[in-house]
Amino acid sequence: MYEEFYDFKERPFQLTPDPAFYFESLTHKKALSYLGYGLNQGEGFVVITGEVGAGKSTLVAHLKQKLDAGRMTVGEVVTSALDDEEMIHVAARSFGLDISGGDKAAALAAIELFLHEEARSGRRVLLIVDEAQNLSIGALEELRMLSNFQLGSHPLLQTLLLGQPEFKQLLAQSDELEQLRQRVIASHHLEAMQPGEVEPYVSHRLNHAGWKGRPGFGNDIWVKLHKATGGIPRKVNQVMTRLLLLGAVEERDKIDADMLDTVIEEMVGDAAPAEEAASRPRPDRDLPAADAIARAHDEARRPSPEGQVAPAMSAEARDKGLLDHQIDAIEAAFADRDKHMEALRREVEKLGKSKASGELPEDIGLRLASIEARLDEQERSLRHVLTMMIDYFESQGSRAAA
Incomplete structure (x- = not known):
């Protein structure tokens, strides 16, 4: 579609490797x-x-x-x-x-x-x-x-x-x-292309496709384009294809930075649901509370998968995503604590009934020691959780998250 609107001989940013478009960075x-x-x-x-x-x-x-x-x-x-x-x-x-x-x-x-x-x-x-x-x-x-x-x-x-x-x-x-x-x-x-190589790369591919200066490009898009794609040629091709398509739909003779921002937002939106469903870490509720939040904390910091368009993400967006993971882990930690506390209450109630009937079990001492040890473990776990929460908000969290 866009190649007809801009009178190109062929698509300049196809993803299939073609030696005719080779650019010597x-x-x-x-x-x-x-x-x-x-x-x-x-x-x-x-x-x-x-x-x-x-x-x-x-x-x-x-x-x-x-x-x-x-x-x-x-x-x-x-x-x-x-x-x-x-x-x-x-x-x-x-x-x-x-x-x-x-x-x-x-x-x-x-x-x-x-x-x-x-x-x-x-x-x-x-x-x-x-x-x-x-x-x-x-x-x-x-x-x-x-x-x-x-x-x-x-x-x-x-x-x-x-x-x-x-x-x-x-x-x-x-x-x-x-x-x-x-x-x-x-x-x-x-390596990736340098910031100064993105414009020559785009021009090279456009010229090979028969570009005659239409559309024109604002000088302010190249730095943004490099930042959004990391200078990876295939990612540049993906963004440029969407950008030219938008230009053709809106019948633009010049591509500007606002159009680039629109395309990047759309591409991030397209990728987000699949990424979230496939890779968003969930705390393991079968682990002790401190281990659950530690694992979620580590998984939230892992790099995103390769092979995807990776536009630059704002610090606020990163903080919000990490905060979501932290909240999930905290909820799991407290759910885990509640589960253990409920089990301890039932055991204490059972011992209380045994005392009232005068039929205390022979291992009463061991049971009480076990309950005390489990209570201590839950207290340490909860303190660990709270410490990690404080560390997060003080060192990683955004003002909005706080």
Whole structure:
């Protein structure tokens, strides 16, 4: 709709990776340098990591366009979760090998034969594995074993691993991946775009889509756009799509900051109900009161899930959300205390009736000691709850919450 109103040749902010829209930000330029160095070595592993939507797939699509298909054969694996045997079969299929019905040994033999044939034909082989954070340790080890194939002293396979930040952490810390880690010859983590890169990024995509200056953009939107999206390209695309759609609906020839604010509010509103239903922490009523509120307090401070548009949230909104969690935890704590107190009352009443009838149980001393200990526990728990409430309102809570 908006592309027709603004006379674009195509949608400038589609979410599907397209190398034609590749924008060389500072971090992407560094990534290409590391990729170039790694590929020139012709062996081992090159690792590129980045947040969801940081542009890893677009970067690789751009890289593939620059490779000489006559000199390099490329196989691609976009994985969800593979074990070691599945990894071998999927890798074989990525090179077009027919291994249907074969076992792991047959698949390995087919890959080795294929690599030798490519080397004798003067072609190098690159295996690109996306979403590497989803691979099992066994699958990663199989990839390492594939890198052992050689013709004489010449390595036959090089692997490019793309993954989210947790893969970078796994690779750095796992003792089981020490041998793979030693074979990484180049790596780079894609950062978000800098504030000054957002406007050139938007202009680059608009120009590729046939932009002729309509709509225009207010100079005050770029800082807000970077703040709302964190400089993540996919999030910028999401916001810009909604912004241009709003402009077309309202028949605007200029996009201003008020329109951007409207779009951000709408997107936050769209995401809020699903987020709240799926991830809002609830205190565990089976835990002691202090533990229940401590858990809710920790969960309320956890970062939001990746892959979502994350417009900047005001301090007041954050405080209100945390306050809601605190109130839930406090309610659970007092409900838990009331439950225990009711049980203690029933036990005391039972002992009172036994005393009136002259039939005191032989373990009366133990029962009274147990009741006293449980009362002390509830008092300590309640004091802990009240202390956390005070700490919250003094150090984290907003004036409105107080």
